[in-house]
Each structure stands twice: as C-alpha cells, then as structure tokens.
Amino acid sequence: MADSVTEVRKLHSGVPIWAHDAKPAISTGTLSSSMRTDVVVVGAGISGALVAEALTATGLDTVVLDRRSPAHGSTAASTALLQFEIDTPLIRLTEELGADRAARVWLRSFRAVDDLGGLVQRLHIPCAFRPRRALYLAGNELGATELAAECQQRRAIGLPSEFLSHTQLRAYAGLDRDAALLSEGAADVDPVALTAGVLCHAIAKGCRLFTPVQLAEIAPLHNKVEMATTGGFELEAKALVFATGYELADGIPTVGHRRSSTWAYATPPQPERLRGNGDLIWEASDPYLYIRTTADGRVIVGGEDEDIDDEAARDALLPTKIEALQRKTKILLPWLDVTADFAWAGTFGESDNGLPSIGPVPGMPNCYAVLGYGGNGITFSIVASQIIQALLRGQRDPDAELFDFGR
Numbered sequence: 001m002a003d004s005v006t007e008v009r010k011l012h013s014g015v016p017i018w019a020h021d022a023k024p025a026i027s028t029g030t031l032s033s034s035m036r037t038d039v040v041v042v043g044a045g046i047s048g049a050l051v052a053e054a055l056t057a058t059g060l061d062t063v064v065l066d067r068r069s070p071a072h073g074s075t076a077a078s079t080a081l082l083q084f085e086i087d088t089p090l091i092r093l094t095e096e097l098g099a100d101r102a103a104r105v106w107l108r109s110f111r112a113v114d115d116l117g118g119l120v121q122r123l124h125i126p127c128a129f130r131p132r133r134a135l136y137l138a139g140n141e142l143g144a145t146e147l148a149a150e151c152q153q154r155r156a157i158g159l160p161s162e163f164l165s166h167t168q169l170r171a172y173a174g175l176d177r178d179a180a181l182l183s184e185g186a187a188d189v190d191p192v193a194l195t196a197g198v199l200c201h202a203i204a205k206g207c208r209l210f211t212p213v214q215l216a217e218i219a220p221l222h223n224k225v226e227m228a229t230t231g232g233f234e235l236e237a238k239a240l241v242f243a244t245g246y247e248l249a250d251g252i253p254t255v256g257h258r259r260s261s262t263w264a265y266a267t268p269p270q271p272e273r274l275r276g277n278g279d280l281i282w283e284a285s286d287p288y289l290y291i292r293t294t295a296d297g298r299v300i301v302g303g304e305d306e307d308i309d310d311e312a313a314r315d316a317l318l319p320t321k322i323e324a325l326q327r328k329t330k331i332l333l334p335w336l337d338v339t340a341d342f343a344w345a346g347t348f349g350e351s352d353n354g355l356p357s358i359g360p361v362p363g364m365p366n367c368y369a370v371l372g373y374g375g376n377g378i379t380f381s382i383v384a385s386q387i388i389q390a391l392l393r394g395q396r397d398p399d400a401e402l403f404d405f406g407r
Contacts, residue, residue, distance in 0.1 A: 013315045014344030016076050017266040017300060018192040024126075026070050026196055027203050031210040034234040037063045039392065040227065043243035044068070044209060045075035046191055046378055047370045049198040050385040051243055053119075056207040058393055063235070064199070065213040071195040074245040077346030079264050079302045080194075080378060081280045081292050082187040083134055084110035087354035087375055089142060089284070090153050096353055101402060103157040105355060108399050110159060112382040113187055119382075120189075125197030127190045128295050132280050134186040137169075137177045139285030144179035147284065151181050160184040173276050175332060186280050188292050191378060220364045239392055242361070242369040243384075246349045252361055252369050253405050256352040261314040263321035264302035265340035271297030273335055281332075282375070289328050290375065299336060301329050311347070318345050348377070356380040358387050359404035368392075369405075 041052045044066035055062045066073075086093065086109055093102040120129045138144050144165070151163040161183040164172060169180045203209060218240065219226040225240040242249045246259055274293055281291040289303040304321045308314050326338040349371060351357070357371040358380070368388055372380035383403065390397040 013311070014318055015342050016264075016344045017294070017298065017342040018076055018190060020342070021190070021193070023071075023193055024196045024200055026199050026209065028070065028209050028211045031065075031213050031229065031231065031233055035063070036236045037061045038237060039063070039239045039241060040065060040225070040235055040237040041241045041243055042066070042215060042249070043073070043245065044070035044195075044199065044211065045073045045243065045245055046071070046078070046195045046198075047245065047372060047381040047384060048241075048243035049195045049202070050381050051241055051370065051388050052207050053198050053202040054385040054389040055392060056202045056205045058389060060392060062202070062207045063237070064202075064207060064209045065215065065229075066209075066211045067214040069211055070199055070209065071192045073247070074346060074348065074377070075191050075195050077264070077344055078191040078377065079290065079292060079300050080189045080191040081134075081282070081290055081375065082113050082116065082132075082189060082378055083280065083282075083376060084113050084159075084185050084379065085134060085136060085183065085282075087350075089146075089150050090157075091146065091150050093353060094153065104399055105402055106154070106159065107157060108383060108402070109376060109379055110185055112379045113185055115386075116378070116382045117187060119198075120194070123197065123201045125194060125201070127193035127197055129189045129194070130187060130278070130295070132186045132188055132278060132292075134183045134280040134282070135173060135175070136181040136183065137175065137281065137283045138179045139177075139283040139288065141286050141288075142284035147179050147181055154181075154183075173279070182279075188280060188294075189378070194378075218367070220367050222365055225366050238366065240367045241388060242367070245372075246347050248371075249369065251364050251367075252371070253357070257357075257371070258307060258350050259309045259347055260305050260350055261308040261317075261345060262302055262305045262348055263318060263325065263345045264300060264343070265322050265325060266294070266342040267299045267301075267337055268339055268341045269297040270299070270337050273337065274299070275335070289325070289332070291329070291333075298341070299329075299333075301325050301338075303328070309347070314345050314347065318343060321345070356384065356403055357405050358384045359391065359400055362405055
C-alpha cells in the first residue's frame, strides 16, 4: 500500500503568533472502522473547514480527514490579511483575461471578504474579525502613474478605491511613498480561531472530523470514490474534495503552479504607537512587504518571499529574513518597536496569474480540489466553498469557469 496520496511536507516552522492564545476545543474522533458517506473532505485547515461547513449546511453527510490536528498546516502560518486585491493588478489581469473576465474575478474576490464577514457574524465565531481598509503602496512593480490607472479601472467596475498622491499619503498615514491606493472592503482575522469556529459549527450540525488519518489509496469511479487509509480502513463517498493546501494530491494538475517561501514576525503589543485606523499595508513590489495590526496592538509583518521549495533552506533563512523585515518596517514606520516576539516561516503556492484553481479534477471522476494561491488564500477559500457547494448540489456557480482547472 502506498504511503500517502498527498505529499507530506513541513508547511511552517518557528512560532506563529496564533500559537499564543487558547482556541476553541474541536471535537475530533479516531477513525476506527470503515464507512460510507456523501462527501470526504481531505484537509482541516481554513479551506477544508469552509468547504465542510458549506456542504454540511446543505444536508450532505460530510467527513473531514487530516493527518494533523485541525488548523496546524498552512493555516497556522497565515498572516490573515483578508484582501479582495489579487496579487495580479486589475490592469494586468485585464490584458491577460480580457476586461469582462478580469472584472468578474476581482468583483468575486471583493464579495468574498464580505461573505466571510457575514458568515462569522451569522455563526457567532469569536475570531477577531475586523473590517479594514487596505493601503497599496507604489513600488518597483507599479509606480504612481500605473497606480492611478489601476485606481481608474477599479472604480470603473465599482470597486471602492481612492488614489493618494505622495502629499495625500503623507497627510493620511505619515508614509513616505510616491503614491498609494486606499481601498475599502478588506479585513483581518485570527485564522486559527476562524478555522476552529467554522469546524465546531459544522461538527455541531453533523459533520465528522477524524485525525490523524492519512489516505493511502483512492479509486475514483463513475458514481463514487473508494479510499483506503494507511491504517487499513476503507471509505466510500459520492465525492472527494482535496483541501490539502500545498501538500498536493496525486493527479491534481500543477501546470503554472509553483511553491515559494515567506517569512513573518509579530511585535510586542504597542497600541500607544499605532497610528491611523489599522489599515492593512502592502506594496506593489517584488518581493513585497505586508503589514497588519492585531486587536491587542501588535504589528504583524511578512514578506521577503522567495521561490524556495526546500524546507531546510527556508528554515535556515529565518533569522536573516526576519532582520530584513525589521529593517524595512523601521524605514516605513520609524515610530514602531520592531522587536520580534514571534517569528515564523511558511510555504505557500503561487500561480502565473495569481488565481486559484477550484473545481473538478480532470481525469478523476467525483474528485474536486481547492488550490488557493498568493496573498488571497482565505478569500479564495470562501469562493471555493461556494463553488464546491453548488457543484455537489447539481448546480453551477456562475463564476466557476473562471477558476476551474481547464480554464
């Protein structure tokens, strides 16, 4: 029997900030027998949690499996800036996809942040979800002239963005950059608490979560999927959903996909030094810096991304990368204490145009996959839960073709 149908990777290292607070207890079970169910979701991170909640809400008997404890994979390493702004600017995505398709992608991402806020409110999930503004700073990828064009195109399709000149940016936030875009519609959140809350709600409605469980074999058939675990148990489901993050499953297309590494740190609480309204900050640069605050006044900083797929190499760079992030933060926000109370590194995925892949896996009947990319993983997870829910109800989400594996 094979070891696993998905890759086994060390997705993060160091100590993420989300490790320091107690989270809601999640009711997990031990798989002790073979079973049949409607849907098996592989992965108990934020993507798997949102998909499982959406499917359970429709009345489907849903089972979630994970080889780790819930929210201990890529979710734990997320800095959880919830942006509708996709890594590929609208002006450039329009050149690639055309005006209509690019607009639909960006508008769907915008709605997803609001949809997540509505879900958190409806389910009463204590996860420090806060609506935010986002400041997109001019950098080596987009200068002031291109940012002005980006703003014009966003506003033309109804997205709430405002162009700030150097003088306006200095007056608004005290930042010394050539220009920026200020956008409504972003948010931030504790991603581990969010995942725990969504899973707890799904479990309360009948979803079952088993850990640690690892699939060793799958056999997609025309009307079902048969599976076997490394523990020798057999599962049968009408559908199988891979929400395994960057531990890719056998058979899932990876053309245009690559894995990279990112680094992040969190400062001590310093609410007295925070200025403005806690806007999310990120740069039109490569690599870009991204910054957010927390409810207790910490500042979380991430970036210095590199195309490094080797975990040992990623981890060895942690001290150097944190020092680089601290220097950049001090230049941009000189009034902050940039001491690193927490520091961590993580693996994430990127696609050529920054878009996720969501939907049926080609050549694998009744199998679906969720591959979120770039800085929008949680936002794309909401979109994925809606698309997968529609598919398994025999419907089709109007935007599904924008994200499917055959696009």
